[in-house]
Amino acid sequence: MFRWLKHYISVTNCFARLAIQRQMEYPTFLFGWIAGNFLQWFGGLWLIQTIMSRFGDLAGWKAEQVIFIYSLSVISHGLVVIFFLQTWVIGQMIIVGEFDRILLRPMDSFFLFIVRNINFVGITDAIPGIIIFFHACSLVKFHWSFVNIVNIGLILIGATLIRTALYMLVGSISFWKINRDALSVLMMHFQQQATSYPISIYPYSLQVIFTFLIPIGFISFYPASQFFGIGTILDIPFNFSFATLFMGVIFFFLASYVFTTGLKKYESVGN
Amino acid sequence: MIVVKNLSKEFLVIKKSPGFSGALKSIFFPDKKIVHAIDNVSFSINRGEIVGYIGPNGAGKSTTVKILCGILHPTSGTILINGLDPQKKRQEIVRNIGTVFGQRTQLYWDIRLGESFELLRRIYRIDNETYNHNLSVMNEMLQINELIDIPVRQLSLGQRMRGDLVAAFLHSPKIIFLDEPTIGLDIQGKKSIRKFIKNINRLNKATIILTTHDLDDVEELCNRLIIINKGRIVEDGGLKQIINKITPYRLLIVDAEKIPVNFKTENCEIVKSELNRIHLKFDKNKITASQLIAQISLQIKIVDLSVKESDIEDVIENIYGQSV
Amino acid sequence: MWQSLKAYSYFTKIRIINNFAYSFEIMARFVSNFLVLVITVFIWKAAYKNNVGIAEVNQEQMITYSIISILLVSIYSVRVDRIVNERVREGFIAIDFMRPINLIVGWFFDDIGTSIDSFLLTLLPLLIFSIAIIKVPLPANLTAFMLFLASVFLSYLILWIITAMTSMIAFWFIELGNLSFVRSQLIRILSGSFVPLWFFPKVVQKVSAFLPFVYIYQVPLSIYIGKINFQQALQSMLIQVVWILILIFLLSLIWKKACRMVTVQGG
Ligand SMILES: Nc1ncnc2c1ncn2[C@@H]1O[C@H](COP(=O)(O)OP(=O)(O)OP(=O)(O)O)[C@@H](O)[C@H]1O
Ligand SMILES: [Mg+2]
Numbered sequence A: 001m002f003r004w005l006k007h008y009i010s011v012t013n014c015f016a017r018l019a020i021q022r023q024m025e026y027p028t029f030l031f032g033w034i035a036g037n038f039l040q041w042f043g044g045l046w047l048i049q050t051i052m053s054r055f056g057d058l059a060g061w062k063a064e065q066v067i068f069i070y071s072l073s074v075i076s077h078g079l080v081v082i083f084f085l086q087t088w089v090i091g092q093m094i095i096v097g098e099f100d101r102i103l104l105r106p107m108d109s110f111f112l113f114i115v116r117n118i119n120f121v122g123i124t125d126a127i128p129g130i131i132i133f134f135h136a137c138s139l140v141k142f143h144w145s146f147v148n149i150v151n152i153g154l155i156l157i158g159a160t161l162i163r164t165a166l167y168m169l170v171g172s173i174s175f176w177k178i179n180r181d182a183l184s185v186l187m188m189h190f191q192q193q194a195t196s197y198p199i200s201i202y203p204y205s206l207q208v209i210f211t212f213l214i215p216i217g218f219i220s221f222y223p224a225s226q227f228f229g230i231g232t233i234l235d236i237p238f239n240f241s242f243a244t245l246f247m248g249v250i251f252f253f254l255a256s257y258v259f260t261t262g263l264k265k266y267e268s269v270g271n
Numbered sequence B: 001m002i003v004v005k006n007l008s009k010e011f012l013v014i015k016k017s018p019g020f021s022g023a024l025k026s027i028f029f030p031d032k033k034i035v036h037a038i039d040n041v042s043f044s045i046n047r048g049e050i051v052g053y054i055g056p057n058g059a060g061k062s063t064t065v066k067i068l069c070g071i072l073h074p075t076s077g078t079i080l081i082n083g084l085d086p087q088k089k090r091q092e093i094v095r096n097i098g099t100v101f102g103q104r105t106q107l108y109w110d111i112r113l114g115e116s117f118e119l120l121r122r123i124y125r126i127d128n129e130t131y132n133h134n135l136s137v138m139n140e141m142l143q144i145n146e147l148i149d150i151p152v153r154q155l156s157l158g159q160r161m162r163g164d165l166v167a168a169f170l171h172s173p174k175i176i177f178l179d180e181p182t183i184g185l186d187i188q189g190k191k192s193i194r195k196f197i198k199n200i201n202r203l204n205k206a207t208i209i210l211t212t213h214d215l216d217d218v219e220e221l222c223n224r225l226i227i228i229n230k231g232r233i234v235e236d237g238g239l240k241q242i243i244n245k246i247t248p249y250r251l252l253i254v255d256a257e258k259i260p261v262n263f264k265t266e267n268c269e270i271v272k273s274e275l276n277r278i279h280l281k282f283d284k285n286k287i288t289a290s291q292l293i294a295q296i297s298l299q300i301k302i303v304d305l306s307v308k309e310s311d312i313e314d315v316i317e318n319i320y321g322q323s324v
Numbered sequence C: 001m002w003q004s005l006k007a008y009s010y011f012t013k014i015r016i017i018n019n020f021a022y023s024f025e026i027m028a029r030f031v032s033n034f035l036v037l038v039i040t041v042f043i044w045k046a047a048y049k050n051n052v053g054i055a056e057v058n059q060e061q062m063i064t065y066s067i068i069s070i071l072l073v074s075i076y077s078v079r080v081d082r083i084v085n086e087r088v089r090e091g092f093i094a095i096d097f098m099r100p101i102n103l104i105v106g107w108f109f110d111d112i113g114t115s116i117d118s119f120l121l122t123l124l125p126l127l128i129f130s131i132a133i134i135k136v137p138l139p140a141n142l143t144a145f146m147l148f149l150a151s152v153f154l155s156y157l158i159l160w161i162i163t164a165m166t167s168m169i170a171f172w173f174i175e176l177g178n179l180s181f182v183r184s185q186l187i188r189i190l191s192g193s194f195v196p197l198w199f200f201p202k203v204v205q206k207v208s209a210f211l212p213f214v215y216i217y218q219v220p221l222s223i224y225i226g227k228i229n230f231q232q233a234l235q236s237m238l239i240q241v242v243w244i245l246i247l248i249f250l251l252s253l254i255w256k257k258a259c260r261m262v263t264v265q266g267g
Helices: A002-024 A027-055 A063-083 A090-095 A098-103 A109-115 A120-140 A146-171 A182-194 A204-213 A221-228 A240-269 B019-028 B061-069 B090-095 B113-123 B128-142 B157-169 B187-204 B215-221 B239-246 B289-297 B312-323 C002-020 C023-049 C059-075 C080-089 C093-097 C103-133 C142-167 C174-190 C202-209 C218-225 C230-265
Strands: B002-015 B031-045 B050-054 B076-081 B097-101 B175-179 B207-211 B224-229 B232-238 B249-256 B268-273 B277-283 B302-309
Touching (some): A002 A027, A027 A120, A098 A109, A109 A240, A146 A182, A182 C023, B031 B061, B128 B187, B187 B215, B239 B312, C002 C023, C023 C059, C142 C230
Parallel strands (some): B175 B207
16 A cells, blocks of 8 residues: 555656746746736736726625635636646547546556646635735735634645636546537636636526536635625524535546546447 | 567547638537547567567557557557566656657757667666666677767767667666658668667567568568558567468569460469460469479460569568458 | 629638537537536626625626627637647648639638527527526616617628638747637637626727627627617717728738749648
8 A cells, every 4th residue: 555655756756847848948937927927817807896986885895805815716727727727638538539648557447537737827826815815814804813824725625626627627538528628618708607607697597507416605705704704595503614625526536437437438439 | 578468559630621611610610539549459579589560551550569668548458578567666667667659769869879879778777787788789799989969959860779779778678669760761770770779679588569661671571470550460470470471472483485375374363475475373381392393384485583582571562452 | 792702701601510520529528518607697796796896787787698608709710720729730721722712712711600500509508508507697677779770790800801811820830830829818808708897907908909709799789788878889880890890911921922822832
C-alpha cells in the first residue's frame, strides 16, 4: 500500500515538473494569458460594479456582496484551470488518440487522466480572483477567524470539484458522440455567468435545478449567503462549507464513474 | 507467448454522402454500416520471434495491435498473452509491453527527450540499475545520448524515431509492438533501426510484432510473416515458405543477338519480349534454370543472362492483386 | 467580377457543408447562447425590480436589447483568427499563398458561410425560443428595423476586420496567438454587448466613442430599441463607415507586410 502510494506520488510529481517545463518553453504565451485573463476578470468586476452602482441592489444583494460571490467564482474557476483543464478537452484527446497512450500504461487510467496536465498558466486566472476576493473581503468586513479561513478553504475545494465534475460529465459525452468539445465551452460560459450573481434572481424552479441537478449554487451563492446571513430557498441547519464540499465530492465521484464508463465504451468501440 | 483465437472486431461507421443534401441527410438519417476490421483471426506467436504483420492499408493491422495491447476490446474471440487476457488484466499486461506507433510519438513534444524517459522510469517503476543499463545498451546502438538534451520538437523524424524506440524498450518489455517504425525514414535511418531491432531481439529474447509497408524491413527482420487482407489472415508462415507457395517461380532474363519472332519454349511463360532481350517466367518445381537455358540455347544465341528469384514483393503483389 | 464572386462563394458553400458535419456543435452553440440569454434576462429583471425610475431605458427595452444582442453574438461567429493561427502554426500558409485568389477575401467568404448556417441553426431557434419563453423582441419601429439591418452589416465588417487584423500577429509571433483572447475580452467589455455603455461613467463613454468597439454591438442595438433617433442613427452609421475605411486601410498595410514576410521566409 505504501509502495503503491509512493509510486503514484512520484509519477504525479514528475508530471507536474514536465508541465512546468513545457509551459516555460513558451514564455511569451504568458503575456497573452495575463493580459486576457486580467482584462476578463477585472473587466467582469467592473461590469458588476457598473450595474450595481446604477441599480443599487440585485434581489436584495448589495454590490459588495455580489462582488464576494463573484470572487469565489473566479478563484474556483482558476483552480479548475490549474488542476483540471484536461476535463475540457476530452473530445480532442479522443480524436488525437491520447487515451490509447493512457491505456498503455500500467497505472490507473483515471489517475493518469487527472495528473497528466497541471496547467500552471491557470494562476493568471486565480490571481485576479484572489485580488478581487481580498477586495470584497475588505468591503464586506469579512471576519478573518480561523473557522472562517477553514470554511473558505473547504468551499474552494468543494467548488472546484463541483465545477470539474460538471466539465467531466459533459466532456464524457465525447466517448459516445465524437465532437470537438463544443459542450465544454458552453459549460464554461454557463458556469461563469451563473456563478457570478446570486441565484435567487431566478425563478424558484431554476433555483432548485441550480441546487440539486446542476449544483452551481454551492460554488459561490450558498456559501456567501451564509456568511451574510441572507435567507435562501435552501435553509439547512449545518455549515454551508461542508455542504459545498459534500456536493463536490458526490458529484466528482459521480462524474468519475461516468468518465470511467465512457472510457470502457471507448475501449470497445475505438475512436 | 501470444495466442489469438477466432478474433473479430467490428466497427460501426457512419457514411457521409456528398453535397448539401448529403450533409443534411447524415444529420437526420445517418447511414450506418458495419466494418469488419478483423474477421475471425487466429494465430499464436512464441517467445523471441520477430513476426511481420503485413497487409495493405485498412487491412486491420493497427486494430489487431490495439486489441493485443488491451486498448481496444474485441467483438469476439479470445486472446491470451502469457496466459492472461489483456482486456481483463490490462495493467499487468501492459507492464511487459512496449509499443512504437510510427505515426504518433509518445514523447513530450516541447521538452528535452530525457524528461520523457524520466517519466517512463517512474511510471514503470524501473530501478536505477536496470534503467542505466538499458539506456547505455541502447545508446551504443542508437547514439541516444547525443539527443537526450534536445527538445523533441527540434529532432528530425529519424532522431525522434530513435527516441521513441528507446522509450518503448526502457522497461525491458517482453513483447514489443512496432507499428510502422520506419515510416518516413531515409535508407540510413531504416538500416540503423533494423539493426537495433535485431540486436534487441537477440539480447532480450523479446517477442517483436512488426507491422510495416516497407518490405525490406520484412526481408531483413522477420523469420515469420502473417499476411492479412480485409481483416482475414491470408498467409502465415516462414518467409521462404510463403514465397515458395505463392510465387514459386523465377525470372530468367536472356540477352541474345536476335530474338526470333516465332520464339517458343516449353514449361515457361514469356513475360516480356524485346528486340534482343527476353524475360521468361518459370516454375522452379517443374524445370530447373539450367534445363531451361539448355533448351533456349538451341534456338537463340545467348549473349548474357541472369536469374531473378521472386521475392516478398512479388508475393505481396500477387496477394493484393487478387483482392482488388 | 461575377466569375470571381462565384469562386469566392465556393468558400461559403464548402464551409456550410463542413459545418453540417458538426451538427452537434451547432446544437451546443444554440444551447449555450440560450442559457446565457436566460441568465442575462434574469439579471436585468432583478436589477429593474426595485428601480422603476431608470432614465436611460426601461426594462422592456433592456430585455429586447439583451435578446437581440445574443442573436447578434450567435451569427457573429468570426473564425478567421483560428484559421490564420492554425495555418501558420502548421506551416500551410505558404501553400495557401500560392492559390490564385485573394486569401483575405476567401477567408471572409468562409466566415460568411458560418454566419449563414448560424443564422439558420442558431439564430432562428434562439428567436423562436425567446419569443416563446421571454417576449417578442419588437423593434422600436419599421424604420429603426431597416436601419438596424444596415448597421448590423457594417458592424459585422468592423468585427471581422479587427479580428483578421489581430490574427495576423501570428505571422510574426506564433506564440502570441492567444492575443485574440485579449481582443475578445476587450470587445466583451467595451462593445456594450452585455452592459450597454450608457450605464458607464461619462468619461468611459466619451473615450469609447473614439474606439471601434461600441460600433460592433451597441450602435445597431440602440437603433433597434429606439434608444437613438433617426438622425443619430445615420450619424453613427457614418462613423461605422469611417471606421471600416480606416480598418481596411490598416488591414491592407499589415497584409502587405505579412505577404512579403511569407514569400521571403516561406512562412
Ligand atoms: N475507430 C474506428 N472506427 C471505425 N472504423 C475503424 C476504426 N478504426 C479502424 N477502422 C476501420 O477498420 C479497418 C482497419 O483499420 P486499421 O487501422 O487496422 O488498418 P491498418 O491495417 O492499420 O491500415 P494502415 O496500413 O493504413 O495503417 C479500416 O477499414 C478502418 O477504416
Ligand atoms: Mg495502421
